[in-house]
Amino acid sequence: MYTLYMAKGSSALAAHILLEEIGATYETEVLSVPAGDHLAPGYLAVNPRGRVPALKTPHGVITENPAILAYLAQAHPEKSLAPEDPFSFARAQSANMYLASTMHPAFAHKLRGARYADDPAAIEAMKAKVPANIRECARLVEDHLLQGPWVLGADYSMCDPYFFLVHRWMAANDVSLDDFPGISAHVRAMKARPATNAALAQHIP
Numbered sequence: 001m002y003t004l005y006m007a008k009g010s011s012a013l014a015a016h017i018l019l020e021e022i023g024a025t026y027e028t029e030v031l032s033v034p035a036g037d038h039l040a041p042g043y044l045a046v047n048p049r050g051r052v053p054a055l056k057t058p059h060g061v062i063t064e065n066p067a068i069l070a071y072l073a074q075a076h077p078e079k080s081l082a083p084e085d086p087f088s089f090a091r092a093q094s095a096n097m098y099l100a101s102t103m104h105p106a107f108a109h110k111l112r113g114a115r116y117a118d119d120p121a122a123i124e125a126m127k128a129k130v131p132a133n134i135r136e137c138a139r140l141v142e143d144h145l146l147q148g149p150w151v152l153g154a155d156y157s158m159c160d161p162y163f164f165l166v167h168r169w170m171a172a173n174d175v176s177l178d179d180f181p182g183i184s185a186h187v188r189a190m191k192a193r194p195a196t197n198a199a200l201a202q203h204i205p
């Protein structure tokens with residue numbers, strides 16, 4: 001039994017989709033970020049970083065999207081959601097880490113500029129740069145990371161639910177999918193999967 005600590009519409013959607021793909025037994029704890037639930041003492045005891053997602057497992061809590069996705073894939077090897085050989089696994093991790101370390105933070109500058117600067121003008125300047133940065137990240141995803149039809153090529157993997165977030169980060173910044181046929185096809189393929197829709201249904205505000 002797993003517990004997914006999530007906020008609706010957040011990056012927790014990736015692990016949520018993977019839990020549905022696995023057919024895992026899980027429950028959700030739904031937090032409201034605008035209400036500050038993620039900073040309440042009860043949740044900080046689960047994840048001192050004050051972010052969602054967090055996944056409670058029989059062994060303890062895991063945080064950070066790539067770690068949660070890799071754990072779920074490796075804990076359920078029968079579902080073949082991660083490559084087994086070290087090189088291919090590292091390539092999969094590299095793709096997921098790009099989202100975690102570059103694209104997601106680029107998106108976060110829209111709402112979280114105050115983490116990086118105190119000067120209101122600097123915060124506004126950071127916010128203004130977000131659409132251009134998201135477009136640049138999407139270009140790298142399109143041209144180098146998304147092999148097609150799935151992120152790793154022929155087989156669906158732990159990377160696909162995470163890369164499903166890319167089009168949401170694009171939409172939130174008016175970056176049209178029109179110039180990104182690979183990402184567009186990936187979105188369509190993801191939306192055709194029952195697991196994606198089962199998770200999405202639980203993220204309706």
Ligand SMILES: N[C@@H](CCC(=O)N[C@@H](CS)C(=O)NCC(=O)O)C(=O)O
Binds near residue numbers: 010011012038050053
């Ligand atoms: N590096 C973390 C980032 C998680 C993250 O920033 N989550 C957002 C929601 S998508 C959050 O909790 N935001 C609240 C905040 O930044 O205070 C991960 O990949 O899991």
